Amino acid sequence: MQIKRRHLLAGAGAMALSTASGARADDVLQQIFNTRSRSAWNDQFDGRYSAGQTVQTNQPIFSPATLGYVQQAISDYQMIEASGGWPVVPSTTKLELGVVDPAVGPLRRRLMISGDLDRNAGMSNAFDSYVNTAIKRFQTRHGLPSDGVVGEYTFKMMNVPVSTRLMQLRTNLVRLETMANSFLGERYVIVNIPAAEIEAVENGRVVQRHTAIVGKVSRQTPILNSKINQIIINPYWNAPESIIRKDIVPLMQKDPNYLNENAIRIYKHGDLENEIDPRSIDWHDPATPDYVGKLRFRQDPGKINAMASVKINFPNKHAVYMHDTPQQGLFNQLMRFESSGCVRVQNVRDLVVWLMRDTPGWDRRSIESQIKTGESVPVELSQPVPNYFTYISAWSTGRGAVHFRDDIYGRDGSTDLQLSSAY
Known part of the structure; x- marks a missing residue:
């Protein structure tokens, strides 16, 4: 079911009015903080820590732990919604460390409700180190550059209503349930398309993470399950x-x-x-x-080749693959949806070394030496490694550490989650 933008904005406006007075805002916050399910959250806060658990972990996105945390997040967000949601943060001016502005008050309440800022940080219109740390945490959870500056993109993510986020969590819970309790392999690779991120997983732990470039909206990267069976060093394209x-x-x-x-x-x-x-x-x-x-x-192979130094092959009907790229600057972009369906991998040689670890005669030194020759060589992996292209735009790595990404391909049921359309 699609949720119309005007309905969401109307609801958001109502939430803003409901928290206009300090007494009402305090009541809402108190209801949330006094809820039993929140009592386990760490209330201690200083310039280094926020209220919830750490955002970065080595927990695979497809794991029973992730599934359990998403189920808990749904319960937490239901409670937040029932308590009146979070306020809209006015986006009239850029907010950053040192700024004193009336918009910082709603910003603090917003961050407290979502678990990014501890309530002991207090209420004021000053953007201090507590708020700066909380904003960086919020940005990390939403796949934004964690610079501590509340600009256009952070405002957009922050002002998505809790009802829409709750719907997004429920939608992604179904996707997670199909994989999280399955045996995916002792070693496997996950490409999460909305996050434009790759996980290399071994024995239930993420051992490598890579930034990726995935398909643009008009040439989407497909969902697939396969096994990486070949590495081509110095590939032809x-x-x-x-x-x-x-x-x-x-x-x-x-x-x-x-x-x-x-x-x-x-x-x-x-x-x-x-x-x-x-x-x-x-x-x-x-x-x-x-x-x-x-x-x-x-x-021809070479530095200007579209796949640069390596190509990672796996059987699939879509004729897509993973590869290096000569355009390394693309990995620094906020919206990394630039390919024609294939997946470009940052620091791809680290991934290739890991994939080829059990293939005799190939280690980092021999791989680098072969790249220098410029000669194209296909290498069959002794042990093919399962890989999964998936679409998870909302997940959780711990209590209060809920991640959201732009619904770039519009699969979550609300156009308001396709925030990139306005970028």
């Missing part, structure tokens, strides 16, 4: 037909040297002996996309 039609043809119309400058060669499928000269093709002919879409566009 074969452009998918969709990229040939949608990207390469328009680029060649603008710049006839594009293919040569990017070391991309054209062949007929099954014939790598006879290269086709790009100058023999009329790139402006309306029939060209249909013609070249049937050809093979292969990029």
Whole structure:
């Protein structure tokens, strides 16, 4: 069921009015803090700690512990909703350390209710070190840069009503239940699409986390289960037909040297002996996309190769894979939905070393040496590693440590969770 933005804003406005007076705000907070289920939360607070548990853990997203914490989070958020929710924080000005502004009061109440700021921090209009630490925690829980500055993106995340977050938690609980109690393997890899993050899990613990670039809305990364069975060092890149039609043809119309400058060669499928000269093709002919879409566009290995140093293969009907990238700056972006469906992996060589650990003759030193040669070498893994592409936009790593991400592909049932549409 879709929740209309105007209904949410109306509800949010009502919540803001209900907490306008200090007495009412204190009543709401007192109800929440006095609830038995919250009594176990740590009430001690200083400039380093917030009310709930730590946000970063080595707990896999698919684990019985995560499932239990999400169930508890649903109970906590039901109680928050029943107590009047949290106030809307006015987004009229940027809030940061040292600022004194009337909006800091609602900000403090908002952070206390969600468990990011301890109630012993007190109420005032001053953005002090307590609030700064709490904001960083809130930002980490929401996949935002933890800079302690309340700007546009933090305001958007903060002002999603508790009723919408509760719905998001329930939706994701169903997804988690299908996997969290299953045996996924002693070693496995999880790609969480909304979080644009990868977990390498071993013996029930996350041993590596990697930032990822996943598919844009128009070319979505699919949900899948498979096994990583091959690593290609210094891979050739074969452009998918969709990229040939949608990207390469328009680029060649603008710049006839594009293919040569990017070391991309054209062949007929099954014939790598006879290269086709790009100058023999009329790139402006309306029939060209249909013609070249049937050809093979292969990029030579090298630093400008679309997959850079390594490609991680696994059988799947979508023809997607994981890989390195020469565009390392993309990993610093807030919204990392830039690919055509495949997954780019930051610090991918660390992941490759872990994947190839049981394959004789391949360790970090030999992998790095092979990369330096520039020669393309496929390596079959002695022990294929299960991998899972999943869509989890809300989960929890502990009491009061609930994570939310942008519902980038619009699968959670409310357009108000597709916050990137407004970025």
